[in-house]
Amino acid sequence: MTAKLIDGLALSKTLRAEVATRAAALTARGHQPGLAVVLVGDNPASEVYVRNKIKACEDNGIHSSYDRYPATLSEAELLARIDALNRDPKIHGILVQLPLPSHIDSHKVIEAIAPEKDVDGFHVANAGALMTGKPLFRPCTPYGVMKMFEANGIDLRGANAVVIGRSNIVGKPMALLLLEAGATVTICHSKTRDLAAHARAADVIVAATGRRNLVTADMVKPGAAVIDVGMNRDDAGKLCGDVDFAGVSAVAGHITPVPGGVGPMTITMLLVNTIEAAERSAAQA
Numbered sequence: 001m002t003a004k005l006i007d008g009l010a011l012s013k014t015l016r017a018e019v020a021t022r023a024a025a026l027t028a029r030g031h032q033p034g035l036a037v038v039l040v041g042d043n044p045a046s047e048v049y050v051r052n053k054i055k056a057c058e059d060n061g062i063h064s065s066y067d068r069y070p071a072t073l074s075e076a077e078l079l080a081r082i083d084a085l086n087r088d089p090k091i092h093g094i095l096v097q098l099p100l101p102s103h104i105d106s107h108k109v110i111e112a113i114a115p116e117k118d119v120d121g122f123h124v125a126n127a128g129a130l131m132t133g134k135p136l137f138r139p140c141t142p143y144g145v146m147k148m149f150e151a152n153g154i155d156l157r158g159a160n161a162v163v164i165g166r167s168n169i170v171g172k173p174m175a176l177l178l179l180e181a182g183a184t185v186t187i188c189h190s191k192t193r194d195l196a197a198h199a200r201a202a203d204v205i206v207a208a209t210g211r212r213n214l215v216t217a218d219m220v221k222p223g224a225a226v227i228d229v230g231m232n233r234d235d236a237g238k239l240c241g242d243v244d245f246a247g248v249s250a251v252a253g254h255i256t257p258v259p260g261g262v263g264p265m266t267i268t269m270l271l272v273n274t275i276e277a278a279e280r281s282a283a284q285a
């Protein structure tokens with residue numbers, strides 16, 4: 001079997017066109033959507049992601065502001081800036097790029113963002129609401145993965161889904177979204193005793209560990225959908241995921257590439273969440 005490629009760039013193009021249409025409609029009514037992007041420190045990967053987010057806003061009719069701070073910024077200074085952005089009517093979404101420098105408590109920072117502007121969906125109010133099925137925003141990466149399932153006709157009802165990784169950003173919300181869609185969900189992680197046995201029983205695998213080649217062909221049931229959220233570098237410095245792409249492609253039914261898979265969808269869903277925030281705000285004006 002050769003797996004069907006799930007192309008995150010192509011799906012992003014379609015979804016971003018819808019975002020641009022909604023942004024234009026809001027702008028015509030005097031409510032241009034606005035996203036505030038905040039970056040602290042000089043993590044090179046974060047710089048790339050932030051640059052791509054700002055460019056995606058520009059390309060699709062969303063106004064963006066960019067606060068770029070040195071790693072020496074204090075937690076109090078960052079909290080004061082978030083407070084100002086919470087009160088700025090031109091800003092509908094606030095994105096604080098993670099990770100933050102270690103002297104800043106990222107939980108405190110996320111909790112300072114107004115839940116109705118928390119387009120990352122990380123605030124405890126949105127995380128809790130995700131648990132009960134009614135979040136204002138779904139976290140962008142797992143939300144993007146759900147769109148990939150939908151666009152490729154992958155039926156999750158009754159499917160065995162294995163999520164590898166238990167981060168607040170990907171693993172935990174991913175598991176909740178799969179559960180909401182009717183899958184039987186297992187969350188595996190670094191302490192899981194027999195990862196291969198869990199993975200082999202799965203119709204759907206979402207790998208989000210940051211460990212290169214963690215998922216190999218012998219761990220995949222023929223025909224399974226394999227979604228790679230990993231972002232690693234191989235020995236030659238080339239970007240790669242958590243899945244042995246060449247080996248697993250020969251067994252899986254669907255597979256996402258890295259790059260060009262989940263990554264672009266993360267940015268696309270940030271735009272979608274920002275539009276939704278702006279539409280809610282316009283509806284209340």
Ligand SMILES: Nc1nc2c(c(=O)[nH]1)N[C@@H](CN(C=O)c1ccc(C(=O)N[C@@H](CCC(=O)O)C(=O)O)cc1)CN2
Nearest residue numbers: 048049096097098099120140259260261263264266267
């Ligand atoms: N505040 C947030 N911080 C972080 C998030 C997040 O959703 N919100 N997620 C990750 C990083 N991330 C978004 O910020 C992200 C990762 C990867 C990509 C992406 O487009 N990857 C490309 C390759 C890019 C490259 O060449 O390096 C791809 O896979 O094709 C976008 C966003 C942690 N922090």
